[in-house]
Amino acid sequence: MKKHTTNKDFNRHIEGVINISNKGTGTVRLNKENQTIEIEHNFLRTACHGDTVVLLMHPKKKDGTLSGEVIKILNRSKKGYGGILEKENDTYFLIPSDLKMYSDIIIPQNKLAGAEIGQKIFVTITDWTDAKKAPIGEVTKVLGMPMEHNAEMEAIALEKGFNSTFPSNILEESQKASQIKISEKDIEERRDMRKTTTFTIDPEDAKDFDDAISLKKLPNGNFEVGIHIADVSHYVRLGTELDVEARRRGTSVYLVDRTIPMLPEELSNGICSLNPNVDRLTFSVIFELDKSGTIHHEWFGRTIIHSNKRFTYEGAQKILNDKKGIFFEELSTLNNIAKKLLKKRFDEGAISLEQEEIKFKLDKNGVPISVYTKERDDTNKLIEELMLLANRQVAEHMSKKKDGMQGVFLYRIHDFPNKEKIKDLATFLKRLGYKVRLVNGIIPSEEINALVLKLEHSPIKDTIHSAIIRTMAKAIYSTKNIGHYGLGFKYYTHFTSPIRRYPDVIVHRLLSDFIENKIIPKERWFEYEQMSQEASNREKEAAEAERASIKYKQVEYMSSRIGQKYDGIITGVTEWGLYVEDKLTKCEGMVRMRDLKDDYYTFDKEGMSIRGQKTHRKYTLGDRVKFIVKNADMNKKTIDYELR
DSSP states (O other), rough: OOOOOOOSSSSOEEEEEEEOOOTSSSEEEEETTTEEEOOGGOOOOTOTTEEEEEEEEEOOTTTEEEEEEEEEEEOOOSSEEEEEEEEEETTEEESSOOTTOOOOEEOOOGGSSTTTTTEEEEEEEEOOOTTTTOOOEEEEEEEESOOOOOHHHHHHHHTTOOOSSSOOOHHHHHHHHTTOOHHHHHHOOOOOTSOOOEEEEEEEEEOOOOOOOOOOOOOSOEEEEEEEOOOHHHHHOOOSHHHHHHHHOOOOEEEOOOOEEOOOHIIIIITTSSSSTTTEEEEEEEEEETTTEEEEEEEEEEEEOOOOOOHHHHHHHHOOOOOSSHHHHHHHHHHHHHHHHHHHHTTTTTOOOOOOOOEEEEEETTTTEEEEEOOHHHHHHHHHHHHHHHHHHHHHHHHHHHTTOOOOOEEBBBBOOOOHHHHHHHHHHHTOOOOOOOTTOOOHHHHHHHHHTTTTTTTHHHHHHHHHHHHHHOOOEEEEOOOBBBTBBSSSSOOOOTTBBBBHHHHHHHHHHTTTTTTOGGGGHHHHHHHHHHHHHHHHHHHHHHHHHEEEEEHHHHHHHOEEEEEEEEEEEEHHHHHHHEEETOEEEEEEGEEEEEEEOEEEEETTTTEEEETOOOOEEOOOEEEEEEEETTTTTTTEEEEO
């Protein structure tokens, strides 16, 4: 048999994640080379959007285009799809709501699970190995009727592998764990912080409280600042079914109207939650800080606390603004320290890219009646800075060599941006009139921060923010530390949210082993790298579900406002039209080129604009415009606008 040969452009095996367009063709992006491989529909071989695949490269085309075909699917991104049940010629099939799914799914009659034609259902694919045939599936959940709020939200969550209900064995185990009482032995083995002033600060609608802050003034004028985190690993023991389920879920998911928790309610809202006026077991980092936020001493270990007060962000902010109220002195001291920590962080290279958080006010049927962006006050930043400090110091502490060995650890890492993407970003900014310098192919963090500051009141602030964020690498979990570029930290991890993130539970266990001089054998280190990859994937899927729920509600909001007039900003310019974002609600829609009736417009890619041939009217990125809502398609999740 002749040995298989390879060269640079032909018969090369490439592994990557495939993206499917709404037209049913695929692409795989090569991040290092900044190139895209095209896959025609007949070469997809059942690969779906988000799948990890192996490609066989085709010869490079004359125009330099790279193409290939799927020869193996390594990992399916989705096990099932939501959609509407239809029937034709005695054949039942699902029409998927996901426009990137290019095939209907056949459902045998004995696998309908009571579903009726026209209902919104969730179907799991059971067989799809022949690309010439449609996939076979079974109904795993009847969700309701199309466009019903609950049905649509459940479908979004299920498609990403998040289920709002827990299996009965998990609920039973959770119930038992929640009834574990704090024993005298627990108290003896922990640092007792119950007499130190302690409180939580969380959103008004929060039901679980991961973190609490304590403050005590020391005789030398410094402050003892305790960052106390729910000791989830005390209740969720390694190897239990509860632990396996938490690892599988990986994270809690926050849709527009609900939280799908990582842990059952008895734990997440009950015994693990740092509720006020009750004793709680915690894992803590306790610092001695001076007024400038400099660390003079730090301690890591298990504690017991008694929270004196549950603050909302708004409630704590009011006390700061009014300069009076319960624990004003403590809040004011912590706020001043947090501001010093924030300044120091940016002085050391952190990047400022805060994005506005979109929120909805829903009626009793889940229909959005208003959309707004959530403001971040000093109290939000206070908590954020203290959590960042704890995460950083835990990572640094765990990176120290102990007994001549470097132990395994789970880091939160953020790589430097791809230099080609940075070059494209610099070109994009230059076209908009913003010149940035490059140092070794990277825009220095202080340059980005200066630009963000300059854009504070610019209509294209959000557009440029989004462009910068798209240029950045994604933060992930890894056992190999390379630092965190965005935060400007040499060491970073996630320690502060174990109720809603599984990596934090792992970090608690590893820190506990480190404190107790337990060494994890090197042959088991690969397990932690595997867990880090799983956690990174689940985080990505949760973010996609959250974005999908926001987009759906934005489209639903505008669907009841057809014909209404709004003020907007042009956020994108393409050959097929303009993307326009409503100024107040951030609902983005498309003004199609064919709907610009006053002239024939041509697209100028370099100038990021379109121009009328007769009137010479020009529309460019960042222009303020008035528009009406022309159409909102709930199935495609798209909004059409028309300029006025």
